[in-house]
Amino acid sequence: MPMKNEPLILALDIGTSSTRAMLFDAHARPVANLAVQMAIQMETTSNGGATFDANYLFACVVATVDELLERAGPLAGRIAAVTCDTFVGNVLGANADDEPVTPVFTYADTRNAPDAQQLREELGPAGSAVAHDRTGTLIHTSYLPARFRWLARTQPEALRAARYWLSFGEFLLWKLTRQRVASYSVASWSGLLNRRSLSWDAEWLERLPVTVEQLSPLIDVDQPLVGLTTPWAGRWPALKSVPWLPAIGDGAAANLGSGCDHPDRIALTVGTTGAMRVVLDPALDRVPAGLWLYRVDRHRGLLGGATTEGGNLYAWLQENLRLPPAAELEQQLAALPPAAHGLTVLPFVAGERAPGWNDKAKASLIGFNLNTQPIDIVQASLEGIAYRFALIYERIAGHLPPSATRSIIASGGGLLSSPVWLQIFADVLDQPILALDEKEITSRGIALLGLEQIGAIRRMADLPPATGQTYLPNAAAHTAHTAAIERQVQFYEQFYG
The missing domain is CATH 3.30.420.40 (ATPase, nucleotide binding domain)
Structure with a gap:
């Protein structure tokens, strides 16, 4: 049992095989019996497809939060922040009413391999090296430049139907708060973030069938979102006014947790x-x-x-x-x-x-x-x-x-x-x-991030694993x-x- 009145962090870890919700105390220790995990299933195809249904994935996250809050009882009132990490290198298209018009295309989807190769040939070795240095990512099936080229080639109707393109972590917070934002962390895994200006990369966007207006505004982890909308404020009253940190990449969270x-x-x-x-x-x-x-x-x-x-x-x-x-x-x-x-x-x-x-x-x-x-x-x-x-x-x-x-x-x-x-x-x-x-290092990492952001710890190194x-x-x-x-x-x- 955590010490009386100490803050708790709700950590949401959204992976490709499961989604989990855990409570951590002010020392980044899991609170006993307050972890909920739900197995999820990626949809794969013989030609390299690897996707999730966005509404299914959203429902799984909601179900884990529902069960965790029910188990927590009065401890839920001590949740001081909600943090999140997700598998990254994913994207989905959505309309203006926050409804998905495509699946969540994951980093494991390799149907865009010909498009990645075409981009390498277009840029040539020197141009590819420049793009790598500008964004920190290579031209590869995992990243969005090749994904958007593939969509233009194979699913132009999806490009026409989507008003916005966003990762699942962005989609989750958009559904809950009506605020559409992306962290620098998640954006850096897209292959479209200019690493020096921390803005969406204009040179890539000139080559792709997507505009900067279709991508989420960029923020950092110290700019949390506050205020759940209907029906979530009524469903989760303990969370309606606490800060929700934008999602970060699971790899970054694992480093922090270890x-x-x-x-x-x-x-x-x-x-x-x-x-x-x-x-x-x-x-x-x-x-x-x-x-x-x-x-x-x-x-x-x-x-x-x-x-x-x-x-x-x-x-x-x-x-x-x-x-x-x-x-x-x-x-x-x-x-x-x-x-x-x-x-x-x-x-x-x-x-x-x-x-x-x-x-x-x-x-x-x-x-x-x-x-x-x-x-x-x-x-x-x-x-x-x-x-x-x-x-x-x-x-x-x-x-x-x-x-x-x-x-x-x-x-x-x-x-x-x-x-x-x-x-x-x-x-x-x-x-x-x-x-x-240490167990659950990814969830522990975002719990540490939450403790850092609410001022409960000065340095993560003060709580070594x-x-x-x-x-x-x-x-x-x-x-x-x-x-x-x-x-x-x-x-x-x-x-x-």
């Missing part, structure tokens, strides 16, 4: 896929090639890269190779010397994202012979994934201030389930790896891995140029 809100703490997440991100001053001279630069807010940038490979490859190996049980497998892996198997793995089981962004890249196992054992393939694969992160880290590190206390905070079920893999990452990156022991074991790098192992990274890079360049 204690990685400054350059000394780099977030490493390996679940099914992976990502490495660091919060820093966004005023970089240039965005590193192959990485993205998003926003937490106007003062804090989020530099990093994501991979398509991670726990998905490890799970495939466990399912398809003749391996011992997990505990025994860990013991055997721990006994092996680093990178001594003679194998090189390019781990691209679902194409490549950072740093090469080659959708056509395929997974490759190089160097095996009749003496190669399944355990060798597993070790080489775990190392191969870590090597891709080493390339991302190298590009990040050049933009970080010198530090004797830098560490990497690890999260994600794929990575935390394997102490051997954590040690591999420490050796490969030559940095301490600190295993996170729970952590577990620290894995320290081994110098000899790092040397072995450095040579293996060079071999992997050579094979990559041989295959893909």
